[in-house]
Amino acid sequence: xxxxxxxxxxxxxxxxxxxxxxxxxxxxxxxxxxxxxxxxxxxxxxxxxxxxxxxxxxxxxxxxxxxxxxxxxxxxxxxxxxxxxxxxxxxxxxxxxxxxxxxxxxxxxxxxxxxxxxxxxxxxxxxxxxxxxxxxxxxxxxxxx
Amino acid sequence: xxxxxxxxxxxxxxxxxxxxxxxxxxxxxxxxxxxxxxxxxxxxxxxxxxxxxxxxxxxxxxxxxxxxxxxxxxxxxxxxxxxxxxxxxxxxxxxxxxxxxxxxxxxxxxxxxxxxxxxxxxxxxxxxxxxxxxxxxxxxxxxxx
Amino acid sequence: xxxxxxxxxxxxxxxxxxxxxxxxxxxxxxxxxxxxxxxxxxxxxxxxxxxxxxxxxxxxxxxxxxxxxxxxxxxxxxx
Amino acid sequence: xxxxxxxxxxxxxxxxxxxxxxxxxxxxxxxxxxxxxxxxxxxxxxxxxxxxxxxxxxxxxxxxxxxxxxxxxxxxxxx
Numbered sequence: 001x002x003x004x005x006x007x008x009x010x011x012x013x014x015x016x017x018x019x020x021x022x023x024x025x026x027x028x029x030x031x032x033x034x035x036x037x038x039x040x041x042x043x044x045x046x047x048x049x050x051x052x053x054x055x056x057x058x059x060x061x062x063x064x065x066x067x068x069x070x071x072x073x074x075x076x077x078x079x080x081x082x083x084x085x086x087x088x089x090x091x092x093x094x095x096x097x098x099x100x101x102x103x104x105x106x107x108x109x110x111x112x113x114x115x116x117x118x119x120x121x122x123x124x125x126x127x128x129x130x131x132x133x134x135x136x137x138x139x140x141x142x143x144x145x
Numbered sequence: 146x147x148x149x150x151x152x153x154x155x156x157x158x159x160x161x162x163x164x165x166x167x168x169x170x171x172x173x174x175x176x177x178x179x180x181x182x183x184x185x186x187x188x189x190x191x192x193x194x195x196x197x198x199x200x201x202x203x204x205x206x207x208x209x210x211x212x213x214x215x216x217x218x219x220x221x222x223x224x225x226x227x228x229x230x231x232x233x234x235x236x237x238x239x240x241x242x243x244x245x246x247x248x249x250x251x252x253x254x255x256x257x258x259x260x261x262x263x264x265x266x267x268x269x270x271x272x273x274x275x276x277x278x279x280x281x282x283x284x285x286x287x288x289x290x
Numbered sequence: 291x292x293x294x295x296x297x298x299x300x301x302x303x304x305x306x307x308x309x310x311x312x313x314x315x316x317x318x319x320x321x322x323x324x325x326x327x328x329x330x331x332x333x334x335x336x337x338x339x340x341x342x343x344x345x346x347x348x349x350x351x352x353x354x355x356x357x358x359x360x361x362x363x364x365x366x367x368x369x
Numbered sequence: 370x371x372x373x374x375x376x377x378x379x380x381x382x383x384x385x386x387x388x389x390x391x392x393x394x395x396x397x398x399x400x401x402x403x404x405x406x407x408x409x410x411x412x413x414x415x416x417x418x419x420x421x422x423x424x425x426x427x428x429x430x431x432x433x434x435x436x437x438x439x440x441x442x443x444x445x446x447x448x
Binding site: 028032034106109110114 | 156158
C-alpha cells in the first residue's frame with residue numbers, strides 16, 4: 001500500500017507500470033485492477049480556469065490518506081493499493097489524483113476504488129484555489145460523483 | 146470509441162498512454178477516467194492453471210463488443226472508451242481485458258466501466274479452455290463480480 | 291436455400307466439426323437448423339444461438355444465405 | 370501550557386496568518402482554542418477542526434503541546 005503526495009506533474013500510466021514491476025511475487029496473484037484518474041479540466045462552474053493551486057496540510061493529509069487506504073484494504077481484502085495526489089500549482093490537462101487497487105476479483109476492486117476516491121474527496125485535507133479571468137477563488141464544495 | 150481484439154500480449158498502461166496521446170482536443174475535456182484490467186491468474190476453481198486458450202467468434206465478438214460500448218456511450222455520455230481483449234493462448238500474469246472510459250465526472254465513469262465489463266462477461270462470445278495438471282477443461286460459468 | 295451453421299468451443303468438440311453448410315428446403319427457424327444438424331433433437335437448454343452474428347432464440351426466422359451459430363455459455367472477461 | 374494553532378486555505382487568508390502559538394492556562398477544549406484566537410467568538414458552523422492531525426469536534430480535549438488546526442470544507446480529488 002503506497003500513498004504519494006506529488007509536487008510536480010506525473011504520468012499515471014508510467015507510475016502504474018513501474019509500481020506493478022516492483023510488486024512482490026505473492027502480491028501478483030491479482031486478477032482484477034481498478035483504476036481511477038482525476039484530471040484537471042479547464043472549465044469549472046461555467047468559468048474558464050487557467051490554473052489552480054492545491055493546498056494541503058502536510059502531515060495530516062498523508063495520515064488521512066493512509067487511514068482511508070488501510071480501512072479499504074481490511075474491508076475488501078486488497079492485495080495492494082496505490083494513491084498518488086498532486087499538490088501545489090496544477091494546469092488543465094494534468095492529472096490530479098490516481099487511485100489503483102489490486103484484488104482477486106473485480107467486484108471488490110470496483111467497490112474499493114470508488115470508496116477510496118469518495119472518502120478522499122470528502123475527508124482528505126486539500127483545498128483548491130482556482131485562477132479565472134476575473135481573479136482567484138476558493139472552491140469550497142465537492143461535486144457529488 | 147475503440148474495440149481491439151489482440152492476438153498477443155499487451156501492456157494496458159502503454160496502450161492507455163498511446164491512446165490518450167492520439168485523442169482529439171475536443172475529447173480532452175475529460176475530468177475522470179476509470180479503468181479496469183483483468184489479469185490471468187494461475188489458480189482457478191482450486192487448480193493450478195498453466196495456460197488457457199481463449200476462443201472467440203470472429204466477426205460476432207467485435208460486433209457484440211461494439212454494441213456494448215455504443216450503448217454505454219449513449220447512456221453515460223462518454224467522451225471516449227477503449228476496450229482491448231486478448232484472444233488465443235494466454236499465460237498467467239498476462240492481461241486478458243482492458244476497459245477504459247473517459248467522462249466529465251467520476252460517477253458516470255465508474256458506472257459505465259463496471260457496466261461494460263459485466264456486459265462483456267455475460268454476452269461477448271469468448272470461451273475459455275484451461276490447461277491444468279490433469280489435462281484441459283472448458284470453463285463454462287462466469288464468476289459473479 | 292443454403293445455410294451456414296457454425297459451432298464453437300465445447301460444442302464444436304462434441305459435434306466433431308467447426309461448421310456445416312445446409313442446403314435443405316424446409317428450414318424456417320433456428321430450431322429447424324438445429325434439428326437438421328443433430329438428427330432431429332431439440333436445442334439443449336443451455337445452448338446459445340446467433341443468426342448473422344446477432345443473438346437469436348430458437349423461434350427466430352432463418353433465410354437463404356444466413357449464418358447460424360450454436361455455442362455454450364460465454365466466459366469472457368477476467369475472472 | 371503551549372498550543373500550536375494552524376489555519377488553512379480561505380481561513381488562513383481571513384485570519385491574515387498561518388499559525389499562532391498560545392500560552393494561555395485556561396484552555397481545555399478545541400472551542401476554547403478558537404475563542405482565544407478569535408476574540409471570544411464561537412466556532413463557525415462550516416469550519417473543520419483537527420487535534421494532532423486527527424479530525425476533532427469543538428468539545429475535544431486539548432493538552433499542553435497539542436497542535437490544533439482549523440480549516441474550511443475540503444475539496445480533494447478530481448472534479
